[in-house]
Every structure is written in structure tokens, then in C-alpha cells.
Amino acid sequence: MALVHFPVINKQGEIVTSSVTTLDVHDIARISRTYGVETFYVVTPLPAQQALVQRIMDHWLTGYGAEYNPSRREALGRVRMAPTLDAVQEAITRRTGRAPRTLVPDARRFARSISYRRGREILAEGGPFLLLFGTAWGLEPGLVERADWILDPIEGMPDYNHLPVRAAVAIILDRLLAPREAPGP
Amino acid sequence: MALVHFPVINKQGEIVTSSVTTLDVHDIARISRTYGVETFYVVTPLPAQQALVQRIMDHWLTGYGAEYNPSRREALGRVRMAPTLDAVQEAITRRTGRAPRTLVPDARRFARSISYRRGREILAEGGPFLLLFGTAWGLEPGLVERADWILDPIEGMPDYNHLPVRAAVAIILDRLLAPREAPGP
Numbered sequence: 467m468a469l470v471h472f473p474v475i476n477k478q479g480e481i482v483t484s485s486v487t488t489l490d491v492h493d494i495a496r497i498s499r500t501y502g503v504e505t506f507y508v509v510t511p512l513p514a515q516q517a518l519v520q521r522i523m524d525h526w527l528t529g530y531g532a533e534y535n536p537s538r539r540e541a542l543g544r545v546r547m548a549p550t551l552d553a554v555q556e557a558i559t560r561r562t563g564r565a566p567r568t569l570v571p572d573a574r575r576f577a578r579s580i581s582y583r584r585g586r587e588i589l590a591e592g593g594p595f596l597l598l599f600g601t602a603w604g605l606e607p608g609l610v611e612r613a614d615w616i617l618d619p620i621e622g623m624p625d626y627n628h629l630p631v632r633a634a635v636a637i638i639l640d641r642l643l644a645p646r647e648a649p650g651p
Numbered sequence: 652m653a654l655v656h657f658p659v660i661n662k663q664g665e666i667v668t669s670s671v672t673t674l675d676v677h678d679i680a681r682i683s684r685t686y687g688v689e690t691f692y693v694v695t696p697l698p699a700q701q702a703l704v705q706r707i708m709d710h711w712l713t714g715y716g717a718e719y720n721p722s723r724r725e726a727l728g729r730v731r732m733a734p735t736l737d738a739v740q741e742a743i744t745r746r747t748g749r750a751p752r753t754l755v756p757d758a759r760r761f762a763r764s765i766s767y768r769r770g771r772e773i774l775a776e777g778g779p780f781l782l783l784f785g786t787a788w789g790l791e792p793g794l795v796e797r798a799d800w801i802l803d804p805i806e807g808m809p810d811y812n813h814l815p816v817r818a819a820v821a822i823i824l825d826r827l828l829a830p831r832e833a834p835g836p
Contacts, residue, residue, distance in 0.1 A: 629685055
């Protein structure tokens with residue numbers, strides 16, 4: 467999985483680099499760990515932001531935090547920094563021997579958007595897969611277009627669509643990866 | 652829905668009052684609004700903590716924030732402070748003419764725990780319902796025992812169970828309240 471800070475769009479639709487939110491790194495690390503995501507990549511080209519995430523990770527992985535809060539250490543142990551999405555795809559290809567296929571959730575519905583049920587079937591076919599989440603107002607549209615699959619919007623109330631990205635990640639991983647309940651009577 | 656800061660338990664199992672996390676109020680207000688929860692009650696008996704939440708709400712409902720971020724205003728418009736759970740139940744009873752029946756998610760599985768599928772059936776029977784979330788290490792055990800229904804644990808990886816409460820709320824509301832996808836082909 468990757469949380470992308472560039473290229474994303476702002477409220478005006480311009481392509482920007484968003485700031486890393488340390489809270490998102492913490493929350494999404496735990497959520498990823500809960501659902502068995504192998505690696506959670508934080509993608510930002512800005513060295514100062516990479517250093518910030520590295521400091522958080524060092525604190526919880528080897529500093530005082532590691533002893534104080536082992537569950538956080540365990541979650542952050544699966545976080546990696548990456549300067550670009552290309553670097554993420556190269557890392558996955560190097561490790562698995564195959565280029566990952568990409569899934570992208572999007573708040574809009576496209577002709578080729580797929581249901582979460584279909585998404586589960588695709589994941590069952592075997593990876594590697596790369597699930598992309600955009601920050602700010604979402605991924606640069608070309609990234610969405612080039613994705614192998616686009617997932618349906620999360621449908622809550624049709625007139626309100628303002629979930630924090632950490633909540634969207636929780637919901638989407640639950641829909642794609644949670645063990646299914648046995649069919650009811 | 653209620654986010655309970657007292658009575659909850661700490662790591663040692665002692666009954667404590669936890670601190671309100673402003674981020675939880677913001678995130679959970681948006682998540683609640685997304686899934687059509689009528690009112691999100693923040694339950695704390697501590698006047699200083701109530702004042703803190705009130706200040707956040709005033710900022711976003713009537714202050715500079717209301718103009719700057721209307722979607723946040725809309726979400727926070729459904730937040731209410733309550734000193735106790737009894738006060739929440741009285742408010743719901745007053746408004747609806749019936750005492751709410753309570754559902755409680757819990758990280759442990761009980762003999763009477765129900766699936767989320769069963770939870771959806773119960774909600775379809777008609778309310779009022781009150782969904783309780785504990786902060787810190789969870790609701791005081793007596794509250795869980797007295798609930799009308801206890802929901803199954805969220806099952807991710809069996810060896811890791813450290814979701815932030817705001818992530819748990821997102822997942823549980825999605826499981827209980829999201830419109831269901833049409834059955835696949």
C-alpha cells in the first residue's frame with residue numbers, strides 16, 4: 467500500500483505536493499498491520515518530509531517509544547519511505563520478481579469502476595498488488611487513469627463525502643481484506 | 652452514537668475517566684455524518700473537558716472555521732456534549748418517545764456476541780438505537796454486560812489488535828450502515 471503526497475491535486479485541481487501528517491502515518495501503519503498489508507509506503511519527494519517520517523520511525527522503532535509502546539513499534543516496522551511511486555513499484559518488483567498491479571479507490575465513479583466484492587476476487591488471484599491512496603484532494607488524475615483497477619466510491623450519505631484519509635483507509639482495507647463472516651442462517 | 656470517556660478502563664483494568672482527544676471528535680463527527688448517524692454524543696463528566704469540546708465546536712460552527720470549512724461545520728453540527736450515558740439515554744428517550752436499545756462493539760468475543768450481518772438486521776427493525784464506543788482500553792465491563800447486543804470483534808490479523816478508536820468507528824459504521832453492494836454476477 468502507498469500513501470501518496472505527490473502527485474496529488476489541491477482544492478483547485480492543481481498538481482501539488484502535500485505535507486506528511488504524522489498522525490496519518492501512525493494510524494495507517496496500525497490499520498495496515500491489522501489487515502496484514504505487507505508494506506506501507508509513505509511517498510514524498512521532499513527530503514525534509516522524509517526526514518520527519520524517519521524521525522518518527524526511529525523514535526518508535528529504536529528509541530524510548532519502542533519500549534513504551536511495542537504495538538506501535540510493530541506497526542511502524544512495516545512502514546517504508548519512498549521518494550516516488552516509481553521507486554515503490556521498483557522495490558516491489560525487486561522483492562517479488564513481478565511488477566505489482568495497481569488498485570486505486572476514488573471518490574468518483576468511472577465506467578470501469580469495480581465493486582469491493584470484485585476487488586476481493588482480484589486480490590484472491592494472487593499478487594503482487596499495490597493499493598494507492600491519495601492525500602489532499604486526491605491522486606493526480608493520470609495516476610487514476612493508468613491504474614489497473616479503480617474501486618467504487620465509499621457510499622455513505624450521497625450528499626456528504628468528507629472522510630479523513632485515515633478513515634477511508636480503514637474502511638477500504640476492511641472491505642477488501644477482512645475475513646468474511648460465515649453466511650447467516 | 653456515543654464516544655464514552657467515563658466509565659472506561661485503563662491498561663490495568665481500573666475504571667478511569669479518559670481525556671477527550673479533539674482529533675477523535677473531528678474524525679468521528681465526519682465519519683458519523685458520512686453514515687447518517689443522527690447524533691454523536693461525546694460523553695465526559697469533566698467540566699473542563701466539556702468546555703474544550705464546546706470551544707472546538709464553537710470555532711467550527713460559528714467562528715472563522717465555519718466559513719473556512721463548511722463540511723466540518725456540517726459534521727460538527729451533529730455533535731452533542733453529555734455528562735453521563737444516562738443523560739444520553741434520557742435525551743434520546745425525550746426526543747423519540749422510546750428508550751434506545753444499545754449495541755456495543757467489543758474486542759473480545761462473548762457467547763452472545765452477534766455478527767455484523769445480524770447487527771444490520773437489528774438496525775433494520777427500527778430504533779431508537781444507541782451505539783457505544785469506549786476510549787482508553789474500553790468500556791467498563793458492566794456496561795458491556797448490560798448492553799442489549801454485543802458486536803463481534805473486528806477481525807483482522809488474529810495476533811494484532813491495536814486499531815485507533817477513530818479507525819474502529821469507521822469500520823464498524825461501514826459494516827453496519829453502508830448501503831450494500833448489489834449481489835455480483
